[in-house]
Amino acid sequence: MAEKGFRNFSARAVAKAIGYSVGTIYNVLGDFDALILAINAETLRRWAAHLEACLDRTGNARIAALIDGYFDFAEANPNLWGALYEHRLDGEMPEWYRAELAQLLAIVGREVRVAAPDLEAEDADRLAASLLAMVHGHAAYALDGTFARIGIADPRAIALARAEDVLTQISGRTSVARPDR
């Protein structure tokens, strides 16, 4: 996957690589989706570990470290990172995979609460998801070449600037926009 990319990934190639036959993979995992999910879950774990490592060796600018870590990982593992989003499973997402995703979001949530301590817990979670989506959008356009194609050389700096905009705007605020209730 890391070498071929999601588009050219095949269960048979995996079987050959690990010295087993195709059938074994399907006996163990079940189907193709499960194979992808297993790979993507490992990617999520590595990604989360990378983010924690980035945070460990940084000082105050923890949100910036998070964004840098996001880009670092995506740029270092474009195919693995891409597979996370190129794969759309049909049917429900298994609980164990959702937990893996939640863990990644929890890291962001934790740091948002540090950066904006005045926010209510629920608002902090909403802001964390929003920041993650924002950075994801920039990274997606960066890695698929959209930014490069329109002559924008440093998407990472732009994403950092946007996050700064948002955090500056949020600081001192105790609640963020939310649906009517």
Added chain:
Amino acid sequence: MAEKGFRNFSARAVAKAIGYSVGTIYNVLGDFDALILAINAETLRRWAAHLEACLDRTGNARIAALIDGYFDFAEANPNLWGALYEHRLDGEMPEWYRAELAQLLAIVGREVRVAAPDLEAEDADRLAASLLAMVHGHAAYALDGTFARIGIADPRAIALARAEDVLTQISGRTSVARPDR
């Protein structure tokens, strides 16, 4: 494509639907990528037209109208919109398709220049691309179910709030962060 989605899309099904044989499609278009590109280009045109229509029937809040238009279109055509991003062509992107993409970005650029008239032209373009990436990230997480999975009900409102944060922060500023030069 609109019905089956990118994952279950096949050239043979298209051939059957339009009453031709598989070979004809490949004689005319060239290969599978070209078929997808033709469909996606049509989607881009319809999307751009939708955004212009949204802008036509709005007053001052033009950036908000743009974001609403983005979500409207994506939610009304999830499979077509999804195909835009699920498809990764190998090799260079053809010039005519790049032009189609540029036209969509041009709409955003034009409106950003209206919303932030003090910005230099280049900075406005950078901000436009950044806003587009930001909204894209929120829409991507909305349509793939990420937001719903963590209990966030209204991603559109969040995206709008983020855009407001950014624009408030940008107004009065005459240059945005950019790489060293």
Added chain:
DNA sequence: TAAAAAATTAGACACTGTTCATTTTTCTCG
């Protein structure tokens, strides 16, 4: 109408995910 050009076809090819009866390996326990 006859020849040239263009459009269309059907079939073959190599590849895919998927299934499953068969074989091989491993473990258990008398």
Added chain:
DNA sequence: CGAGAAAAATGAACAGTGTCTAATTTTTTA
């Protein structure tokens, strides 16, 4: 140790895919 049960692994077969191309049909041209 060795026979029987359980588990693991196999590879052939199936329906599906994108892709190519020689052969055929249709259209245009002279």
